[in-house]
Amino acid sequence: MPRSHWLDPLARRVLQATGQLPTPPRPAPLQPLAIEAEPPAWVMDVNRASRNEWLQLPGCSQDMADLLVRLQQGGVQFACADDLFRLLELPIDLSRLWTPHLVFHWHGDAPLQPQATPLDLNNASADQLELLCWPEQRLASLLRERRSSGFKDLADLQERLCLPASTVEDLIGRVSFGNRRSGPSLPLH
Missing domain, CATH: 1.10.40 (Ribonucleotide Reductase Protein R1; domain 1)
Structure with missing residues (x-):
């Protein structure tokens, strides 16, 4: 039998389905081009x-x-x-x-080790809050403010404690604001 058949495509499929014509091999799926990763020109x-x-x-x-x-x-x-x-x-x-x-090269003092979970500023104990390495007065303000109501987010924390932007930026990814409880239900530290 010739390699291709003169019949129209529908007749060819019927003959292939009944076994009277061999089914043509399926083309291999297109493979993405393998591009070797070159090292960046600059770092x-x-x-x-x-x-x-x-x-x-x-x-x-x-x-x-x-x-x-x-x-x-x-x-x-x-x-x-x-x-x-x-x-x-x-x-x-x-x-x-x-x-x-x-x-990422660290310059100066050793970097802070990443915490497994962010420090929950609304529920952390006074000892846990010392991990922030803040001055005592700032920690006292944080405790006083959260007694009145828990913090909503970083912006709320910044506004209520009058924190500089650099301090807030340092907290990104390191703190959270879990269950916001208010007043008497928070432990007084």
Whole structure:
């Protein structure tokens, strides 16, 4: 029998289904091209990067670069990419583009070890709150304010305690605001 049949496609399928014509082999599914990952042309130390270096990253806005440089000037350092991406609320596709270019070197004192779970500021004991490494007066203000009502979020915490932006930025990913209880049900510390 010839390789292809002169019949129209419908007649050909009927003959193939009844076994009178061999079924043609199915074409192999298309495979994505294997592109070898090349090392990035440049990398930057996240904790020492300049504004211009940040702006080289795809999708990095001037506001993002300014924020990151401001944090750096305030002594804030990032221990890992997740902290950086969480702060900037970076979409996954941009996170993937940035990752090969980022290096995280810690400069100065040892970095804070990431906590398994964020510190719940509305329910933490006074001893647990000392992990924040805040001055006693600030911790006393936090305890006093949460006795009147629990904190809603970082913005509420910042407004009620008059915290500088750098302090609030340092809390991103490290604290939570679990069950907001008010007044008498909170333990007095």
